[in-house]
Amino acid sequence: MTSKTRGAGYPKVVLGVLILAYTFNFLDRQILGILAGPIKAELGLTDSQLGLMGGLAFALFYTGLGVPIAALADRWSRTWIMTWALALWSGFTALCGFATGFWQLFLCRMGVGVGEAGGVAPAYSLISDYFPKEQRARALAAYSFGIPIGSSLGILFGGLIAHAIDWRAAFIAVGLAGVALAPIFRLIVREPPREAAPAPVADASAPEAQVAASAGGGIRALLAKPSFWLISLGAAASSVCGYGVAFWLPSFFERSLGMGLVDRSLFLGSMTLVGGLIGVWAGGVLGDRLGRARPAAYLLVPAVAFLLALPCFVLAVQAQNLWLAFVLFLIPTGLNLVWLGPVITAVQHLVPAAQRSTASACFLFVNNLIGLGLGTWYFGAVSDALTPRFGAEALRYAIYSGLGFYVVSAALFALAARGLKRDWVA
Numbered sequence: 001m002t003s004k005t006r007g008a009g010y011p012k013v014v015l016g017v018l019i020l021a022y023t024f025n026f027l028d029r030q031i032l033g034i035l036a037g038p039i040k041a042e043l044g045l046t047d048s049q050l051g052l053m054g055g056l057a058f059a060l061f062y063t064g065l066g067v068p069i070a071a072l073a074d075r076w077s078r079t080w081i082m083t084w085a086l087a088l089w090s091g092f093t094a095l096c097g098f099a100t101g102f103w104q105l106f107l108c109r110m111g112v113g114v115g116e117a118g119g120v121a122p123a124y125s126l127i128s129d130y131f132p133k134e135q136r137a138r139a140l141a142a143y144s145f146g147i148p149i150g151s152s153l154g155i156l157f158g159g160l161i162a163h164a165i166d167w168r169a170a171f172i173a174v175g176l177a178g179v180a181l182a183p184i185f186r187l188i189v190r191e192p193p194r195e196a197a198p199a200p201v202a203d204a205s206a207p208e209a210q211v212a213a214s215a216g217g218g219i220r221a222l223l224a225k226p227s228f229w230l231i232s233l234g235a236a237a238s239s240v241c242g243y244g245v246a247f248w249l250p251s252f253f254e255r256s257l258g259m260g261l262v263d264r265s266l267f268l269g270s271m272t273l274v275g276g277l278i279g280v281w282a283g284g285v286l287g288d289r290l291g292r293a294r295p296a297a298y299l300l301v302p303a304v305a306f307l308l309a310l311p312c313f314v315l316a317v318q319a320q321n322l323w324l325a326f327v328l329f330l331i332p333t334g335l336n337l338v339w340l341g342p343v344i345t346a347v348q349h350l351v352p353a354a355q356r357s358t359a360s361a362c363f364l365f366v367n368n369l370i371g372l373g374l375g376t377w378y379f380g381a382v383s384d385a386l387t388p389r390f391g392a393e394a395l396r397y398a399i400y401s402g403l404g405f406y407v408v409s410a411a412l413f414a415l416a417a418r419g420l421k422r423d424w425v426a
Contacts, residue, residue, distance in 0.1 A: 011130040015142060017188050018123050021086055022146025023153065024178040025119050028093040028112055029058065031154035031174060033247040034265060037254055038167040039105070047251075047387075047395075049102055051380025054247045057106045059373035062113035063365045067219075070121040070361030074354060078122035083186040089115025090178025097171035121360035128348050128356050129192045136348065137291060137298070141284020141341030148276020148337065151246060152269040159250075159265025222351055222359055225423040227416045231299065232366035234412030235343055238306055239371020241405040242336050244379040245313070246272075248395060249329075255392040257322065267322070271330055279305075279334030284341030291342065295424050296417035298346040302339030303413040306406040309335035317399050343413075349424050378402060 032039075036050050073081050092111030099105035123143060131139040154174070161170040222228055250268055253259045259267065283301060290297035309332040316328035344360070351359040379398045386394035 014130055014189050014192075015127065015139060017185060018126065018143055019146050019149070020181065021082065021119065021185055022123065022143060023150040024086065024090065024174075024181060025116055026147050026150025027154040027157075027174055028089055028150075028178060029116065029154070030151045030246065031093075031158040031170065032109070034155045034158040034250045034261075034268070035162055035167040035170060036247075036251055037261065038162055042167070043101060043105070045102060047380035047383045048377065049380075051247075051377035053102075053106055053109050054380075055243065055376035056373045057109035058113040058116075059368050060113060061110055062117050063369040063373070065114060065117035066121060066361040066364050066368075067358065069118045070125075070357040071219075073118075073122040073125060073357040077191050078126050078357065079186060079189045079191050081118045081122050082189070083182050085115050085118030086185060087115075087179055087182035089113075089119065090175045090182070091115070092175070093178065094172045094175025097168035097175070121357045121364060124344060124348065124360040125357040126189075126192065128353070133349075134288065134292065137287035137341045137345040138281075138284040140344045140348075141280050141287070144280045144284075144337070144340040144344070145277060147340070148272050148280060148333075151276065152273035155250065155272060156265050156269035159261050159269075163261050163265075219355075219358060219362065222355070222362060225350055227420050227423040228347070228350055228359075228363070229366075230412050230416030230419075231343060231346060232363050233370075234299075234303075234409045234416060235339065235363070235367045236370035237405045237412060238302075238336070238339060238409035239367055240375040240378060241402045241409075242375070243372050244375035244402055245336075245399060247376040248379045248383075248399065252317075252395050252399065256396050257320070257325070259322075267326065271326055271333060275330040275333030276337050279337040280340055282334070283338035286338075287342030287345055291345065295346070295349070295420050298342040299413040299417040299420060301342050303410040303417070305335040305338035306410045306413075308332075310403050310406045313403055314400070317396055339413075346420060352425055375402075 032050075032054050036054075039045065040047075040050060069081060069085075089112045092108050092115060095111065096105060096108040099108055124140065127139050127143055128136055157174060158167075158170045161173055250264050253264050253267065254261075283305070286301045287298050290301065312328060312332040312335065316325060316332065319325040319328050344363075347359055347363045348356050379395070379402055382398035382401055383395045386397050390397055
């Protein structure tokens with residue numbers, strides 16, 4: 001049954017359910033950050049080990065399986081893939097609550113990554129088929145609300161449940177809730193007709209036609225576009241800092257500002273929710289308005305946002321007053337997520353409609369393998385290295401050292417913007 005037979009409002013219902021699933025995606029992904037303190041104390045872990053579990057353990061299979069699963073989604077039911085993915089990553093989240101050592105928890109986090117490999121790229125493709133191109137940046141930005149909502153709920157529920165019971169109960173509770181959502185997701189979200197592909201190249205001997213017709217030609221054509229690599233590496237550079245700071249901020253507030261678990265949960269949860277929602281939506285609105293006339297704006301908007309975020313983060317990390325810290329962190333928290341709607345929209349337009357899941361997965365592969373895989377470990381490793389000199393303040397200086405990735409990201413997005421028009425698929 002198509003969206004038209006279900007009514008004009010059905011795409012918005014689908015978008016709402018996709019946001020809910022994405023919320024659980026990031027809830028399960030980010031809950032480890034607020035639970036790092038209790039886990040470290042009970043299992044006797046180092047910051048480097050926590051960083052590996054928060055990043056590499058998740059990113060290995062999340063990135064490696066993302067492309068083949070997305071290629072399957074371009075040919076098979078995206079809704080069934082997402083249903084099974086939701087059940088799988090939620091189940092492994094619950095299993096994290098039974099881990100008794102580093103390797104057990106590491107393997108469970110790998111399982112979460114296996115499930116989440118099928119949770120995002122198919123959703124990007126679904127949204128692109130449910131919404132016309134002039135609304136896609138906003139629709140994709142709205143879908144990305146799942147990031148701040150899920151992250152904030154992971155911080156809030158994780159901290160409160162861990163305080164009331166223990167960290168194991170937090171994993172089990174949020175994991176089982178996601179398993180229960182999976183069949184509801186499948187009942188509501190239906191597979192839409194895929195947007196018609198553009199007319200084939202007239203000259204069958206042309207290089208573009210030969211690449212598109214060959215096996216895997218869609219991926220090779222995408223990887224041959226310089227703007228794809230500049231966009232993906234730019235996003236990855238920002239994600240090193242974004243994921244890393246998000247994971248370690250709860251520990252920073254504990255060590256440097258002396259905040260308890262409940263206070264950290266309420267403080268960071270509200271900051272992540274408010275700042276994140278504003279930033280994501282602002283990026284989508286600016287992307288649609290400015291990108292309509294000039295596609296390069298899809299990349300220039302986030303480039304400017306990252307340059308503005310850097311000094312804000314420096315001032316925020318230096319703040320000693322909690323209310324001042326809240327305001328100062330709120331601004332870069334929003335700016336850090338401005339890129340989502342515009343950049344994802346740009347990636348969708350680097351390929352024909354039938355290859356959008358695969359294009360999204362290729363982008364996510366680069367972004368998450370570097371950004372997620374390296375980000376949390378980098379800050380933890382630098383913190384361990386600086387601890388002999390700075391003690392509990394080592395994490396503060398580790399955060400300072402990572403902010404330079406925002407400059408790298410802005411430069412790469414600016415370079416990509418110059419050639420985006422050439423690689424754009426109408």
